[in-house]
Amino acid sequence: MPRLVIDGKTVVAKEGTFLLQAARDAGIDIPTLCEHPAVEPYGGCRLCLVDVTRPEWDGWSKMVVSCLFPVEDGILVSTRSERVTQTRKVVLDLLLARCPETPLVQELAAEHGIDRTSYVPNPEPTDCILCGLCTRICDRLGTSAISSANRGVGREIAPPFHEAPPDCIGCLACAEICPTGFIQYQSGSARRVIWNKEFKMLRCPTCGRGHITEDQARYYDGRNGVPARYFEPCDACKRKEQAAIAVSLMAAPEGR
Ligand code: SF4
Ligand code: FES
Known part of the structure; x- marks a missing residue:
């Protein structure tokens, strides 16, 4: 079974699972908006982004959507690196511009330190976050x-x-x-x-x-x-x- 490290914690994941599930099984929370166990993952909201690297990559890493990234043996995952945190903020900032009056979006944005969008708010606010x-x-x-x-x-x-x-x-x-x-x-x-x-x-x-x-x-x-x-x-x-x-x-x- 693949052995990986998520936020410094060694995790033995089930073969064939995605990173998001492996993190959850290890008690590590990753925010999501378009994921649901009743449907196939879709990678639409981009909130579940994480950083993935390997010791042999000499410090290089890539950002992936964890709901669609299959676990691999030996990877090192960060769910809250500076780059991940900043990208999630941009995603939520944009979502708040589309849905400025939607409580779910407001709450998630506030949890990430965003009280109001820095973009021009949607003149016709909608509660549809296009999660699909x-x-x-x-x-x-x-x-x-x-x-x-x-x-x-x-x-x-x-x-x-x-x-x-x-x-x-x-x-x-x-x-x-x-x-x-x-x-x-x-x-x-x-x-x-x-x-x-x-x-x-x-x-x-x-x-x-x-x-x-x-x-x-x-x-x-x-x-x-x-x-x-x-x-x-x-x-x-x-x-x-x-x-x-x-x-x-x-x-x-x-x-x-
Ligand atoms: S209506 Fe919009 S927010 Fe509701 S499930 Fe469909 S895509 Fe998601
Ligand atoms: S949960 Fe929405 S992109 Fe992964």
């Missing part, structure tokens, strides 16, 4: 209903042509993974609205609660061999039913 978590989870689910559009300061996350996305099934995965709460939705027992698309809810036959959308149930039907009727009862009623079965089995006399 929403589009990656949507791709992972196979729906790919939203994507990033435009370039530069106009870059945004949106459905195609800003219209109700035909492929969206209303699962809310994008909204739930979004770290800033940028993705808005309404969800009740009868209807759900997200990305300007309205969905009818599938009601649990036992308690009557609308728990997933009908589009979700249709989309999941037959995938991985799970039939549509599996999705009809809500999770709470399924658990209650299973608990009742378990209790009745335990109460049954042995041998019957």
Whole structure:
């Protein structure tokens, strides 16, 4: 297994892991904004930058994004060298200019000594930090209903042509993974609205609660061999039913 040194601490990492995970496993914190265990790493926010060197490199080092850099035997890693700290500050300064009113960005910037951006703040503040978590989870689910559009300061996350996305099934995965709460939705027992698309809810036959959308149930039907009727009862009623079965089995006399 690769043996490396992170901030002076010798770490034996699991084969095939990335530096970010190796640091976390060793109790070393590296700030991140675009990383989530549910999706593949993407290297978008650049906050997780670290310095990597080797004894034979004669003092030369390179900066890498730790969420995408596979661990290597013998490397020396610094998560808070002067260069790393300064670069992270620039990243946060720029992010604060884009999202000056976003609490998550304000807090992270303040932790790095930045109370206000040194760049011209975005005249149309947004809470979208362009971390790409929403589009990656949507791709992972196979729906790919939203994507990033435009370039530069106009870059945004949106459905195609800003219209109700035909492929969206209303699962809310994008909204739930979004770290800033940028993705808005309404969800009740009868209807759900997200990305300007309205969905009818599938009601649990036992308690009557609308728990997933009908589009979700249709989309999941037959995938991985799970039939549509599996999705009809809500999770709470399924658990209650299973608990009742378990209790009745335990109460049954042995041998019957
Ligand atoms: S909408 Fe949320 S999850 Fe998607 S890129 Fe923006 S901040 Fe990230
Ligand atoms: S967490 Fe590595 S680039 Fe965002």
